[in-house]
Amino acid sequence: xxxxxxxxxxxxxxxxxxxLIIGFIILLISDASQAWPxxxxxxxxxxxSARGMGDVLLQATPIIFTGLSVAFAFKTGLFNIGATGQFTxxxxxxxxxxxxxxxxxxxxxxxxxxxxxxIAGALWGAIPGLLKAYRNVHEVITCIMTNYIGMFAVNxxxxxxxxxxxxxATTLPLPDSSNLPSLGMDRVFTxxxxxxxxxSNVNLGIVLAIVAAILVYIILEKxxxxxxxxACGFNSDAAKYAGISEKNxxxxxxxxxxxxxxxxxxxxxxxGTGLSLRADNVLAPEGFMGISVAFLGLNNPIGVIFxxxxxxxxxxxxxxxxxxxxxxxxxxxxxxxxxxxxAFVFLMKTFLAGKIKIGKSxxxxxxxxxxxxxxxxxxx
Amino acid sequence: xxxFYFIAQATMIFMIPLMVVALGGLFSEKxxxxxxxxxxxxxxxxFTGIFFINRVQLGxxxxxxxxxxxxxxxLAIALVIAxxxxxxxxxLHAYAAINLRANQIISGVAINMFAYAFAVYVTKQxxxxxxxxxxxxxxxxxxxxxxxxxxxxxxxxxxxxxTTYLGFVILALSVFVLYKTKFGLRxxxxxxxxxxxxxxxxxxxxxxxxxxxxxxGLAGLGGLIxxxxxxxxxxxxxxxxxxxxxxxxxxGGWRPMRVLFAAFFFGIMQAIAASWSEIPFLFxxxxxxxxxxxxxxxxxxxxxxxxxxxxxxxxxxxxxxxxGSR
Numbered sequence: 001x002x003x004x005x006x007x008x009x010x011x012x013x014x015x016x017x018x019x020l021i022i023g024f025i026i027l028l029i030s031d032a033s034q035a036w037p038x039x040x041x042x043x044x045x046x047x048x049s050a051r052g053m054g055d056v057l058l059q060a061t062p063i064i065f066t067g068l069s070v071a072f073a074f075k076t077g078l079f080n081i082g083a084t085g086q087f088t089x090x091x092x093x094x095x096x097x098x099x100x101x102x103x104x105x106x107x108x109x110x111x112x113x114x115x116x117x118x119i120a121g122a123l124w125g126a127i128p129g130l131l132k133a134y135r136n137v138h139e140v141i142t143c144i145m146t147n148y149i150g151m152f153a154v155n156x157x158x159x160x161x162x163x164x165x166x167x168x169a170t171t172l173p174l175p176d177s178s179n180l181p182s183l184g185m186d187r188v189f190t191x192x193x194x195x196x197x198x199x200s201n202v203n204l205g206i207v208l209a210i211v212a213a214i215l216v217y218i219i220l221e222k223x224x225x226x227x228x229x230x231a232c233g234f235n236s237d238a239a240k241y242a243g244i245s246e247k248n249x250x251x252x253x254x255x256x257x258x259x260x261x262x263x264x265x266x267x268x269x270x271x272g273t274g275l276s277l278r279a280d281n282v283l284a285p286e287g288f289m290g291i292s293v294a295f296l297g298l299n300n301p302i303g304v305i306f307x308x309x310x311x312x313x314x315x316x317x318x319x320x321x322x323x324x325x326x327x328x329x330x331x332x333x334x335x336x337x338x339x340x341x342x343a344f345v346f347l348m349k350t351f352l353a354g355k356i357k358i359g360k361s362x363x364x365x366x367x368x369x370x371x372x373x374x375x376x377x378x379x380x
Numbered sequence: 381x382x383x384f385y386f387i388a389q390a391t392m393i394f395m396i397p398l399m400v401v402a403l404g405g406l407f408s409e410k411x412x413x414x415x416x417x418x419x420x421x422x423x424x425x426x427f428t429g430i431f432f433i434n435r436v437q438l439g440x441x442x443x444x445x446x447x448x449x450x451x452x453x454x455l456a457i458a459l460v461i462a463x464x465x466x467x468x469x470x471x472l473h474a475y476a477a478i479n480l481r482a483n484q485i486i487s488g489v490a491i492n493m494f495a496y497a498f499a500v501y502v503t504k505q506x507x508x509x510x511x512x513x514x515x516x517x518x519x520x521x522x523x524x525x526x527x528x529x530x531x532x533x534x535x536x537x538x539x540x541x542x543t544t545y546l547g548f549v550i551l552a553l554s555v556f557v558l559y560k561t562k563f564g565l566r567x568x569x570x571x572x573x574x575x576x577x578x579x580x581x582x583x584x585x586x587x588x589x590x591x592x593x594x595x596x597g598l599a600g601l602g603g604l605i606x607x608x609x610x611x612x613x614x615x616x617x618x619x620x621x622x623x624x625x626x627x628x629x630x631x632g633g634w635r636p637m638r639v640l641f642a643a644f645f646f647g648i649m650q651a652i653a654a655s656w657s658e659i660p661f662l663f664x665x666x667x668x669x670x671x672x673x674x675x676x677x678x679x680x681x682x683x684x685x686x687x688x689x690x691x692x693x694x695x696x697x698x699x700x701x702x703x704g705s706r
Binding site for chain 2: 127281291344
């Protein structure tokens with residue numbers, strides 16, 4: 001376990017360094033004279049001021065949630081590429097309540113918004129889960145379909161349910177009382193520019209993200225419930241043999257994934273930064289970022305917190321280097337390269353795991369024999 | 381009647397790229413490699429193709445002979461470039477999926493993300509904006525002789541592009557290659573039961589490489605075929621057509637002729653979604669544009685839910701080939 005953890009950490013760092021080197025090369029090609037200042041900006045802006053750090057945490061919140069959603073699915077043997085649709089549905093429901101139900105007292109309203117978003121995301125996640133469990137349809141395909149259906153449905157509802165801002169083609173801004181409280185964190189994450197103090201918009205969201213990550217970790221690693229979910233993902237035949245209902249677990253797992261992504265959607269737009277849900281037929285990028293974050297965090301809930309913060313850091317760095325004349329997309333290329341290398345990390349890991357297992361396998365030979373006999377029956 | 385012809389022509393414009401890209405996906409999946417990166421390959425194919433057209437039209441590339449520097453000669457070269465780009469990017473996918481036996485979905489996600497970022501980055505670097513403009517000199521107002529046939533001529537041979545007919549040629553070739561050649565048989569074997577293919581001396585790795593590269597070439601080609609008729613500005617997006625093509629492939633049950641019909645169905649839905657407000661009959665129904673845009677996806681979901689018990693997917697798709705397993 002410990003050795004595994006060290007290995008994971010080292011491989012993540014290597015992947016990150018490889019990505020950054022490629023980023024630096026692209027900076028050099030783009031504009032050699034400004035490449036070094038830009039690279040320094042990317043590396044240091046977040047630690048240079050407390051406000052920068054606060055902004056990193058704010059931007060990390062949505063992708064930690066979608067990252068958790070994808071990582072949870074992966075741990076239970078599913079690939080949740082549908083986080084985008086679940087995210088959008090959750091966001092829409094939360095925004096609708098936040099705008100239309102202002103008669104509810106603020107603290108209660110905020111709780112209802114988050115819970116309703118979780119339910120909406122969970123329902124949207126349940127569709128691929130049900131189709132996988134009962135109709136044997138691969139979840140990647142259904143997730144792609146539900147992403148688009150969700151987006152078109154939400155666009156339609158935004159435009160027709162009276163929360164549409166015609167000018168910006170987005171939802172109307174939330175009233176201030178529907179935004180998450182900052183818990184005084186804005187006073188901590190500040191930046192002094194001359195006589196001005198600039199505050200970060202960081203809020204309760206990041207705290208919820210960390211709590212959610214810890215909860216997911218506890219569920220997966222410390223409870224029987226989580227063990228059952230993981231068992232299905234690891235070896236569905238063995239799980240069936242142990243009396244675990246696979247169909248039930250698949251649906252449960254997708255519901256939890258959906259809820260996580262849905263909450264992420266709600267929190268994203270409750271930050272008071274003027275960010276609104278778009279209604280222009282474009283899929284929400286946060287869902288796909290979740291895939292990157294999950295794999296960069298090696299699908300470990302705690303790893304996802306760090307990976308989400310890191311990706312947020314890189315993207316904000318991308319924003320900052322625009323001032324030096326570089327395009328933001330350079331950082332997207334860096335993240336894409338990092339994800340591509342992540343595919344190899346798994347390979348290295350399974351390679352290593354295979355080496356360790358060889359020593360043990362002699363003791364466990366009677367168990368796989370059962371599987372082998374069963375497989376033979378199936379192939380005949 | 382004019383409206384009818386308009387819809388027919390629009391359907392062809394939407395359906396051909398879907399069909400070409402879905403056929404690309406078909407080659408990859410029939411060989412046993414999941415191809416979620418179709419979108420990214422489309423984007424990069426469209427990008428290099430349009431970039432080339434843009435450079436030629438602005439006079440930066442002037443060494444081309446007369447007949448290749450304007451009109452359909454230019455488009456032909458751009459199509460070759462788009463296909464080549466798709467193949468190059470498919471190499472990355474093939475290397476990860478076949479040589480390294482890595483997770484095919486992760487590398488697909490990475491390629492999709494890279495494609496958009498790379499296209500926009502280079503465009504900004506060269507033009508200073510996110511937009512690549514080009515002049516559409518490729519539209520064929522009426523095909524000689526065939527365009528004069530009543531009804532059929534109006535529907536298929538007027539206001540068209542030669543890429544439409546190229547699409548049908550690709551379809552015919554795909555059917556021929558898959559079902560009438562030794563290579564096609566081997567390709568299908570590697571997707572159904574790679575161990576069996578290996579046992580009779582077929583190199584699974586080589587066949588899968590061929591499948592993935594063919595898929596990349598067709599996806600790149602499809603990207604440019606999609607962009608040319610519908611716009612004169614490319615901004616790094618093919619609006620999710622790669623994913624839609626994946627749906628076409630599944631809806632078509634991994635069979636080329638059914639892919640044709642699936643593409644036709646999806647194409648007509650897209651054509652209606654693009655022009656629903658001008659069709660009196662649909663406008664009166666009061667159905668929103670989003671409805672027609674969502675229909676292909678909903679239809680795919682429903683078909684999947686009812687057909688899945690006897691799934692038509694290649695059996696070994698998505699599973700890296702391991703000589704040691706049975």
